[in-house]
Amino acid sequence: xxxxxxxxxxxxxxxxxxxxxxxxxxxxxxxxxxxxxxxxxxxxxxxxxxxxxxxxxxxxxxxxxxxxxxxxxxxxxxxxxxxxxxxxxxxxxxxxxxxxxxxxxxxxxxxxxxxxxxxxxxxxxxxxxxxxxxxxxxxxxxxxxxxxxxxxxxxxxxxxxxxxxxxxxxxxxxxxxxxxxxxxxxxxxxxxxxxxxxxxxxxxxxxxxxxxxxxxxxxxxxxxxxxxxxxxxxxxxxxxxxxxxxxxxxxxxxxxxxxxxxxxxxxxxxxxxxxxxxxxxxxxxxxxxxxxxxxxxxxxxxxxxxxxxxxxxxxxxxxxxxxxxxxxxxxxxxxxxxxxxxxxxxxxxxxxxxxxxxxxxxxxxxxxxxxxxxxxxxxxxxxxxxxxxxxxxxxxxxxxxxxxxxxxxxxxxxxxxxxxxxxxxxxxxxxxxxxxxxxxxxxxxxxxxxxxxxxxxxxxxxxxxxxxxxxxxxxxxxxxxxxxxxxxxxxxxxxxxxxxxxxxxxxxxxxxxxxxxxxxxxxxxxxxxxxxxxxxxxxxxxxxxxxxxxxxxxxxxxxxxxxxxxxxxxxxxxxxxxxxxxxxxxxxxxxxxxxxxxxxxxxxxxxxxxxxxxxxxxxxxxx
Numbered sequence: 001x002x003x004x005x006x007x008x009x010x011x012x013x014x015x016x017x018x019x020x021x022x023x024x025x026x027x028x029x030x031x032x033x034x035x036x037x038x039x040x041x042x043x044x045x046x047x048x049x050x051x052x053x054x055x056x057x058x059x060x061x062x063x064x065x066x067x068x069x070x071x072x073x074x075x076x077x078x079x080x081x082x083x084x085x086x087x088x089x090x091x092x093x094x095x096x097x098x099x100x101x102x103x104x105x106x107x108x109x110x111x112x113x114x115x116x117x118x119x120x121x122x123x124x125x126x127x128x129x130x131x132x133x134x135x136x137x138x139x140x141x142x143x144x145x146x147x148x149x150x151x152x153x154x155x156x157x158x159x160x161x162x163x164x165x166x167x168x169x170x171x172x173x174x175x176x177x178x179x180x181x182x183x184x185x186x187x188x189x190x191x192x193x194x195x196x197x198x199x200x201x202x203x204x205x206x207x208x209x210x211x212x213x214x215x216x217x218x219x220x221x222x223x224x225x226x227x228x229x230x231x232x233x234x235x236x237x238x239x240x241x242x243x244x245x246x247x248x249x250x251x252x253x254x255x256x257x258x259x260x261x262x263x264x265x266x267x268x269x270x271x272x273x274x275x276x277x278x279x280x281x282x283x284x285x286x287x288x289x290x291x292x293x294x295x296x297x298x299x300x301x302x303x304x305x306x307x308x309x310x311x312x313x314x315x316x317x318x319x320x321x322x323x324x325x326x327x328x329x330x331x332x333x334x335x336x337x338x339x340x341x342x343x344x345x346x347x348x349x350x351x352x353x354x355x356x357x358x359x360x361x362x363x364x365x366x367x368x369x370x371x372x373x374x375x376x377x378x379x380x381x382x383x384x385x386x387x388x389x390x391x392x393x394x395x396x397x398x399x400x401x402x403x404x405x406x407x408x409x410x411x412x413x414x415x416x417x418x419x420x421x422x423x424x425x426x427x428x429x430x431x432x433x434x435x436x437x438x439x440x441x442x443x444x445x446x447x448x449x450x451x452x453x454x455x456x457x458x459x460x461x462x463x464x465x466x467x468x469x470x471x472x473x474x475x476x477x478x479x480x481x482x483x484x485x486x487x488x489x490x491x492x493x494x495x496x497x498x499x500x501x502x503x504x505x506x507x508x509x510x511x512x513x514x515x516x517x518x519x520x521x522x523x524x525x526x527x528x529x530x531x532x533x534x535x536x537x538x539x540x541x542x543x544x545x546x547x548x549x550x551x552x553x554x555x556x557x558x559x560x561x562x563x564x565x566x567x568x569x570x571x572x573x574x575x576x577x578x579x580x581x582x583x584x585x586x587x588x589x590x591x592x593x594x595x596x597x598x599x600x601x602x603x604x605x606x607x608x609x610x611x612x613x614x615x616x617x618x619x620x621x622x623x
Contacts, residue, residue: 020083023097027079028072029147030101034108035068038321041109042067063320070321071108073314078104095133102132104323111322189492190454191272191369191514192445195244196434197237197285198378198474200463201230201484202591203431211391213431216439220458221488223497227530229504229587230487231540231568232462235559236475237288239543240461240507241295241373245269247511247525250543251565251618257546261294266524268511269298272369275520278359280368282352284343284375299371303351344384345374345437353444376434377464379407379473381426383433390432392425412470413555420467427466455517456490459507468592475546476557478566478575479593483542489530491517504568505530506540540568541617567614574610582607 042063082097106128110121136143205212206221207228233243238261239250245267246253255261269279280301283289289304296302318324343351352372359368376383381404383389395401403410403419404426438458445451463482465471474482487505490497509530515522516529528538545563558564562578573593575583584598584607597603 020087023083023086023094024076024079026097026101026147027075027082030105031072031075031079032068033147034075034105034323035071035321037105038071038108038112039064039067041112062316066317066320070317070319070324073317074321074323074327075101075104095137098136099129099133101129102136103129105132108321108323111326187453188276188367188518190367190450191277191518192454192456193244193369193371193510194438194456194458195241195371195373196377196458196460196486197373197375198462198464199431199434199460199486200481201460201486202463202481203428203466204486206486211428213391213428214435216435216442217458217486217488219439220442220490221498223494224456224458224488224490225496225499225501225531227487227489227501227505229502229568230459230485231483231504231506231542232460232485233506233508233542235462235478235482235542235544236546237285237461238293238295241289243508244459244461244510245295247508247527249508249541249617250545255293260292261297263294263297267298268514268525269369269371271298271511271515271520271524273298273300275518276366278366278368279370280352280355280359281371281373282348282355283373284345284348285373285378286343289373301355303355342375345376345434346384346440348372348374349437349441349444352441356448356450374434374437376437377427377430379464380404381407381423381430383429387429387433388436389429391428392422395422408473410472411555411557412467412472415467415472420472423472424466427464451490452493454490455492455514456488457510457514458486458488458490459510460485461507471557475544476559478542478544478559478564478573480573480587480591483566484587489513491531501530503537504540504571506538508541509538537569539613539617541614542566542568565614565618567610567617569610569613570606572606572610574607574614576614582611584610 078100079097082100085096086094103125106125107121110116110124111118113121201207203209203211204214204217206214206217206226212218232240234240234250238255238257239253242248242253242255242261243250246261246265247268248265253261253265269281273279279299281289281296281299281303283302283304286304289295291297291299291302291304296304315328318328349372352370356368356370359366395404400422403415403423407423442451445454462474463480463485464474465476465479465481468481469477469479471477471479471481476482485507487507506527509527511525512522512527513530515525517531522529543563543565544559546559558577564575564577566573566575568574568587571586571588573583573585573587575585577583582598583596584603585593585596587593598607
């Protein structure tokens with residue numbers, strides 16, 4: 001074969017044996033090309049989408065150089081193996097090298113295409129390898145020029161895109177922060193907001209579940225105000241957190257799968273910062289709670305990456321590229337088991353307490369606002385190694401491993417009751433672990449003498465479907481399995497401990513609640529204080545608009561067929577589907593929402609009232 005790196009001939013007929021050195025050079029240049037292509041593709045996708053990508057949060061913060069370095073390393077190893085084959089002397093080693101380089105380059109790019117099956121990516125990459133081998137042998141001079149010039153050109157494009165990404169972020173973030181306000185007078189209490197990602201109320205012993213999943217929360221509730229009918233504003237993370245931070249409904253915020261929270265409205269962290277609070281966030285959901293999605297605004301310290309993702313290591317570099325991630329996955333578990341890569345509750349607690357130690361040493365008597373986001377109940381339902389499993393067991397077969405690993409992307413269809421039971425047991429085990437860690441945190445805060453001077457709010461951003469209504473996961477519907485969440489509020493010094501609120505309330509009211517308890521101006525945040533014992537029930541709005549591409553398939557989850565909205569009030573849950581179909585449930589008499597009252601003629605007056613409530617909320621008439 002003509003060496004495309006050292007010769008300028010164009011004749012494809014000479015079948016000279018490739019030299020190991022030529023193979024190594026070819027592999028390294030293909031590695032540079034693939035790294036530049038993958039980096040540019042990744043940056044371009046983010047720039048075109050107008051927002052951010054979940055892929056951002058699956059790699060190191062050093063991705064800009066680690067993506068090319070990872071590809072260079074992988075192609076270098078491949079070149080060494082192929083160079084050995086060339087040294088052994090087969091005349092087809094050169095063509096094999098060209099095919100392998102084209103295959104790997106194509107596979108690296110195809111693995112990043114959303115929705116493309118792995119076997120399809122492999123088949124297409126094999127075709128690209130064949131094209132590369134044929135044309136590389138026929139036109140070695142052209143291939144040599146392309147391999148030398150293309151990485152430089154793509155590198156320039158990548159630098160430009162990265163510069164635009166940073167400039168765009170600055171432009172989005174250009175609204176000035178509120179002017180500093182006077183510090184809270186007197187002995188201002190601390191504020192601790194605990195959000196238990198994907199924890200539904202009905203699976204907690206605290207709310208009558210037949211399993212004692214939450215003994216520590218039960219103990220905590222005796223000192224707190226317990227809200228029995230709390231609802232999140234949305235059945236998925238980003239809009240729910242955005243509402244908790246801004247006091248705004250999701251339709252006012254415009255956040256989405258690739259669209260971060262902008263600076264239109266102030267956040268609770270910003271408000272407390274202006275009143276002299278030290279602010280910090282400790283994030284386990286490093287996807288939608290990442291600062292790149294706008295939730296870090298106002299926090300002086302925001303810990304939103306895995307510790308490993310801020311380090312420089314071979315594994316983190318490999319994880320930055322698609323081929324590297326595949327290699328790490330295959331080497332760590334070649335049989336496709338559950339890869340656990342998350343910050344568990346113990347790590348979140350340790351990071352918070354370490355920060356608290358530093359704050360206590362650095363600043364005298366400054367109150368703090370800390371936001372702790374836990375991710376342990378989110379799929380895949382795998383408690384940390386060594387955690388007790390009081391309700392279930394680890395997966396015992398590859399099929400069970402796949403069930404737990406792929407839970408987030410599964411559908412109810414085809415799952416047996418036994419499989420649902422396995423998932424439910426695993427979910428409950430995660431709740432038990434999370435409850436244990438929360439108990440440990442409160443014991444430590446009490447030991448330090450901090451708890452009594454702290455306003456604590458414990459809640460969840462949304463729930464989880466475990467087969468009810470033939471749905472699993474979240475972001476699928478507005479049924480209570482996805483929107484009814486726990487809510488406990490510990491007032492400073494144990495005020496009103498043991499009190500229960502049975503009326504429906506919304507997490508959108510949290511900013512107004514916090515500022516009311518602190519005794520500071522809450523006019524920047526709409527809503528009502530949940531600590532004020534309101535005489536009238538406030539309407540509770542829930543919304544979901546999760547899919548940019550709407551499905552018309554009736555077998556798909558309701559929320560994937562278009563935007564949905566609903567209201568909870570008067571003990572009723574009203575849901576309006578994307579196609580206009582209405583549902584109405586008595587959530588007190590029928591908490592599982594099994595009997596739809598909407599078709600009944602006797603429900604007409606109720607439907608009229610609930611429609612009016614929903615339309616009023618959508619028009620901004622929320623009091």
